[in-house]
Amino acid sequence: MTEVALVIDGVDVVVNEGVTLLDACRSIAKQQPTLCYLETLAPVNVCRVCVVEVEGSRTLVPSCSRKVEGGMVVQTDSERVRHSRRVVFEMLASSVNLALVDHPTREWMESYNVDPARFGPPAAPTSDRDQRHAGHHGEVVGGAAETVHQPIKVDNSLYVRDYSRCILCYKCVEACGDDAQNTFAIAVAGRGFDARISTEFDVTLPEGACVFCGNCIGVCPTGALMFRSEHELRQADLWEEDRQSVTRTVCSFCGVGCNLELHVQDNRIVKVTSPQDHSVTEGHLCIKGRFGYEYVQELGDLASTPVDVVLRRARSDS
Ligand code: SF4
Ligand code: SF4
Ligand code: FES
Numbered sequence: 001m002t003e004v005a006l007v008i009d010g011v012d013v014v015v016n017e018g019v020t021l022l023d024a025c026r027s028i029a030k031q032q033p034t035l036c037y038l039e040t041l042a043p044v045n046v047c048r049v050c051v052v053e054v055e056g057s058r059t060l061v062p063s064c065s066r067k068v069e070g071g072m073v074v075q076t077d078s079e080r081v082r083h084s085r086r087v088v089f090e091m092l093a094s095s096v097n098l099a100l101v102d103h104p105t106r107e108w109m110e111s112y113n114v115d116p117a118r119f120g121p122p123a124a125p126t127s128d129r130d131q132r133h134a135g136h137h138g139e140v141v142g143g144a145a146e147t148v149h150q151p152i153k154v155d156n157s158l159y160v161r162d163y164s165r166c167i168l169c170y171k172c173v174e175a176c177g178d179d180a181q182n183t184f185a186i187a188v189a190g191r192g193f194d195a196r197i198s199t200e201f202d203v204t205l206p207e208g209a210c211v212f213c214g215n216c217i218g219v220c221p222t223g224a225l226m227f228r229s230e231h232e233l234r235q236a237d238l239w240e241e242d243r244q245s246v247t248r249t250v251c252s253f254c255g256v257g258c259n260l261e262l263h264v265q266d267n268r269i270v271k272v273t274s275p276q277d278h279s280v281t282e283g284h285l286c287i288k289g290r291f292g293y294e295y296v297q298e299l300g301d302l303a304s305t306p307v308d309v310v311l312r313r314a315r316s317d318s
Helices: 021-027 079-095 103-111 171-176 215-219 228-235 287-291 300-304 307-317
Strands: 003-008 011-016 051-054 073-075 159-161 187-189 196-198 225-227 245-250 259-265 268-273
Touching: 003 021, 011 021, 021 051, 051 079, 079 103, 159 228, 171 215, 215 225, 215 287, 225 228, 228 268, 228 307, 268 287, 268 307
Parallel strands: 003 073
Antiparallel strands: 003 011, 051 073, 159 225, 187 196, 245 259, 259 268
């Protein structure tokens, strides 16, 4: 394997040819913010929070996809980089509900002094995003910042879609498409600010091509896609991650050997994920592994009872 030498923030780095600038940064323990990047998906370069400055390059470059080249001189924390990342985070935070983004992203936003109100107070919610015509933009009223608000889509018993939390990172589209599931049940509809994730003709999930593998939920970084059980527990103010245990096990439905992570709260499975670093699944599952866990719980008449009611009852019994 040919090696490549470059300089990152004044540090000499030698990495294998073909790796990305993000990989090179990580090889010297320099983390960069990412939103649309995931090790198990092809880079789509849409969020631009990972940009770095490369000497001689007119524009900032996305570190998640730009391959290293010999002699590169890279800056990851210059004023230009910090300014660009801050504006990107501010545009997202002004229009999208980022309350459930992960802790590292929150820390990056704090480190850049991100001001979500920079473009004005949030505009009043509208519910017609799915009906908008491409290229027709509404008038800005009173200096308010338009948001991507729309009502939560609850159209099946397994998972919900809350696109007011969607940053359009494309991860769900990639996971549903040729990076994992090859089902192509969802894609980007609309253009510009009206772009949004949608099924074909905005049909409900059960009416569309979705096979309910939940791989889109597994990669969503903002909580826009969420287990219905988690959604209901959050609505009832009963979702408590610090009370949950996560147990790794093997799916019992077939011989493939997918690894599962069972998230258990109050002695009840509330969510199932799959480890990214497992060579069989790379974080992806099918509907049985992701959602077919009720049979391991003795439910009786509770099988049809909403999960928040079940947990309340379990607590009052203990
Ligand atoms: S559950 Fe699976 S098939 Fe359905 S939209 Fe998500 S990734 Fe696609
Ligand atoms: S729903 Fe989630 S994964 Fe899909 S584009 Fe929006 S934020 Fe990304
Ligand atoms: S993480 Fe690099 S462009 Fe999104």
